[in-house]
Amino acid sequence: MRKDASLEFLRGAAALIVLNWHILCAFAPSAAGEEEAAQSLKTSLAFIAFNGGSAVYLFFVLSSYVLVKRYFQSRDAQDLRLGAIKRLPRLAGPVLVVVLSSCVIFKLDLYFFEDAAAVAQSEWLGRFGNASKVLSRETASFSDAFLQGAWRTFIYGDKYYDSSLWTMTIEFWGSMLTFALAPIVFFFQGRWALLSWLCIATGVFLAVQVSFFFCAFPASLLLYPLLAMGFRPNRWVRGAMAIISLVLLGYAGDAVGIYRPFAVLDIAASDIGLRQACVAIPASIMLVYAVLSMDDPPSWLSGKAARFLGDLSFPLYLVHVPVICSLGSWALLASDSAALGAAAAISGSILAALPLMAFNNWWVQALGALFDRIRRGGSAATALAVQRPEQHAGDSSPLVQDPIESRMSLSKVLAPNEISACSEPVASRR
Numbered sequence: 001m002r003k004d005a006s007l008e009f010l011r012g013a014a015a016l017i018v019l020n021w022h023i024l025c026a027f028a029p030s031a032a033g034e035e036e037a038a039q040s041l042k043t044s045l046a047f048i049a050f051n052g053g054s055a056v057y058l059f060f061v062l063s064s065y066v067l068v069k070r071y072f073q074s075r076d077a078q079d080l081r082l083g084a085i086k087r088l089p090r091l092a093g094p095v096l097v098v099v100l101s102s103c104v105i106f107k108l109d110l111y112f113f114e115d116a117a118a119v120a121q122s123e124w125l126g127r128f129g130n131a132s133k134v135l136s137r138e139t140a141s142f143s144d145a146f147l148q149g150a151w152r153t154f155i156y157g158d159k160y161y162d163s164s165l166w167t168m169t170i171e172f173w174g175s176m177l178t179f180a181l182a183p184i185v186f187f188f189q190g191r192w193a194l195l196s197w198l199c200i201a202t203g204v205f206l207a208v209q210v211s212f213f214f215c216a217f218p219a220s221l222l223l224y225p226l227l228a229m230g231f232r233p234n235r236w237v238r239g240a241m242a243i244i245s246l247v248l249l250g251y252a253g254d255a256v257g258i259y260r261p262f263a264v265l266d267i268a269a270s271d272i273g274l275r276q277a278c279v280a281i282p283a284s285i286m287l288v289y290a291v292l293s294m295d296d297p298p299s300w301l302s303g304k305a306a307r308f309l310g311d312l313s314f315p316l317y318l319v320h321v322p323v324i325c326s327l328g329s330w331a332l333l334a335s336d337s338a339a340l341g342a343a344a345a346i347s348g349s350i351l352a353a354l355p356l357m358a359f360n361n362w363w364v365q366a367l368g369a370l371f372d373r374i375r376r377g378g379s380a381a382t383a384l385a386v387q388r389p390e391q392h393a394g395d396s397s398p399l400v401q402d403p404i405e406s407r408m409s410l411s412k413v414l415a416p417n418e419i420s421a422c423s424e425p426v427a428s429r430r
Contacts, residue, residue: 005302006291008310011062014055015313018164019320021052023345025124026116026324027338033254034124043257048250053273056167057280058249060174060216061288065223067175068182072224075186082371084179091168092150093363094356098318099149102161105326106140116329120338125329129163129321164321174217177207185221189228196225212277219281223289232293241290248283252276315356320349 024032024041032050033040041047071079105111114134117126128134145161152158157169181203188196203218233241253272255263265275291297300306328345332338 004292005306005310006294006297007062007066007288008313009301009306010058010288010291012306012309012313014058014062015316016309017049017055018052018317019346019349020050021055022124022129022164022320022324023328023342024050025129026122026328026345027120027125027332027342029120029122029124032124033252033256037252037254038256040256042252042254042259045247045250045258047252048246051250051252053252053276054249054280054283056213057216057277058284058287059167060170060213061220061281061284063171064174064178064217064220065288067178068186068221071182072186077183078375080179080183082375084176086367086371087172087175088151088154090364090367091154091172093367094315094318094360095153095165095168096146096149097356097359098322099145099153099161099165100142102322103140103142103145105322106135106137106161109137110326110330111322112329112333113325116325116332116341119332119336120341125325128160128325130166131160131163132158133160135160162318162321164317170211170213174207174214177203177214178217178221181218182221186224189225193225197222212271212274215277216281216284220285220288222285223292226289227292232295233290238290238293241286245283245287245290248279249287251279311361312350312353312357315353315360316349319352319356320345323349323352 021032025034030036030039031041033042037043041050067083068080071077071083111128113125113128117123124130140161148158148161153165153168154172155169157166159165159168181199185196185199188199200218200221203221204215207214207218251259251262253276255261255266262275262279265278269275269278291301294301324345327348328341331344332341335341
């Protein structure tokens, strides 16, 4: 299936927002409002471009939605099984490259974040982007980095070679939750719609018992019954939905400035992260629905630039913290200017992401080709197994219909542009 450029644009924009947020945390901590939210950008609409927390929820919503698209179209259980098996190696390829590269930077003593943190007065920078522990030239280990990049960051959440990897364990286990819940939701969707919604609500309830971050994965499955309802808002309604969702995505859990009315959430949830999740997840679903419901997306949302931004998103997400803590921190110390340090970190992150993007695209194609062969082999074996005896005796009637063709066409329930939605998960493009 072809990638939907509109979704690629969203994921690319989300990656840039995360980069902006960490630039603030490193070089302008007062503007980030980690200590005094009322004196920061969190009070204004400008924070929409810097709210990395909400951008991560958008990542998760997009990821969960795209993960089961092939299965929704085919209703072939093999698509779910292969998707689940593929998930870890798909994520681990580029992650392993970045983690080993970070280990090299530690060994060469090219991280300058501790000295830069003293100048910028950034606690986030001094702790290597809130890493679980701070390594040094002596404590960094290639064998440890290999294990972390290959599987430990996904299973256990290790993130001390690149602190942005904290999302990988949520991405992996959230993906497994989506794979487990999707068959139940889709089964009831065509029979008893209310039960489908109830299953999603149950999934959200169970997810919040573990972590509110996981709630984005079952909640994003709401997009399928919403699209199946056939309601297509006109451009004015879609525009209003997009504006409202963007404003909501600027909320960071602090009831300050224009977000003061959200103080009502302080009564229901004492955890600032949970308050943000209660707003960011519905807002992300609304934004994605507004984009998917467009029959003819504008060129800026669906052209080559949008696809390039999507391809860059995952590599940029992975490399930006090491670049901030090395090149950006060095530039700050050399120039004694936070602005130059930030500029060096932004440009360096984009440049460092380009070769990783090339590797990521190759990795996607290599794994895709491998799993497509497995999928075709499994389909052929199934067809032979169920072939009727009379066909072996010379019956010229066709074999059992292909599982994909035997199901209702996706075009009957989704918008035309949605048929070509991304075949790769969001995390694989972040």
